[in-house]
Amino acid sequence: MNSWNFVGIIAWIIVIALLIFVVFNIRNRHLKILVEKKKKITWTTILTDLLEIVVVILAVSGLLYTSLFTKVDLTNQDDVAVTYKYNPMIVQTTEDGQGYYVRINKKESSSATDVYQYWLNNTKYTVSSQNSTISDATLPFTVSGLHLDWPMKKIKKMDSRYQNAYVITVQAKYKNNFINGLGLKANRFAMEYRVLRVPARSFINVAK
Structure with a gap:
């Protein structure tokens, strides 16, 4: 475990200790009033309990x-900290000889989510449209719903190098700081997203 996350662990220990203290403090204070002093619980005592x-x-x-x-x-x-990785996709062919880079598998897709399949180094990868999208290189580069400062200069270089057929893998990792440690998230992955870049929509195969 990252050392910064001990900030969160210590904070939880303090809160649990505070909870135990408050329970016993309320109990002992009420017993002292009722048993030792033989008095009634006053609004001052109740307000103190509520404050705790x-x-x-x-x-x-x-x-x-x-x-x-x-x-x-x-x-x-x-x-x-956000990092970007670029991997060229391998072209596949249908039975009638049509080439494609991404297959949309409708059998595994639902009404709200599509399932994408693509190939890197002769290995098939399957991702959901919830954490990935297809980017048509004939259109301006946009990714809806994901606010990022996209490295457009690098993407244009990759477009040229890989002929608009590659995967952009975006990974965001929580940095080592007090707030992330308090939330027990320091040095952990916040999200991973993939942009499947294709030369045109004709390089997408829809398998029903």
Whole structure:
């Protein structure tokens, strides 16, 4: 485990210890009032109890939000490191001799999600349209729903080198810092996305 994530572990230990302290503190305070002093619980005591409970709830909610519910901002270079890899695809042929680079497998696809298949170094890869997209090189380069500073100069070089038939693999990794450590995410992958670049739509095979 990355050492920065111990920040989050220590924070959870503190919060659990605080929870235990609050439970016993409320119990002991009530027993002292009722048994030792033989008095009734006052609004002051109840408000003190509520204040302690609110503090615990806020602490737990804050850690849960930081750990589970924060969305990665791919444009924030302080939080994530984004890398790009480029791999040329291998052309495949249909029974009638038509060449293609990407196959859309309709048998495995659903109404909301497509399944893409492509080949690198004679190995078949299968990805979902939830974390990948097909990019037609005859159109301007755009990827909807993914806010990134795309390295267009590099992409144009790869277009030329691989004749518009390659895969761009984008990986985002959480950096080692206090906030990521608090969320137990330091040095972990935030996301992976693939752009399947094809020369034209005619190089896409739809298998029904």
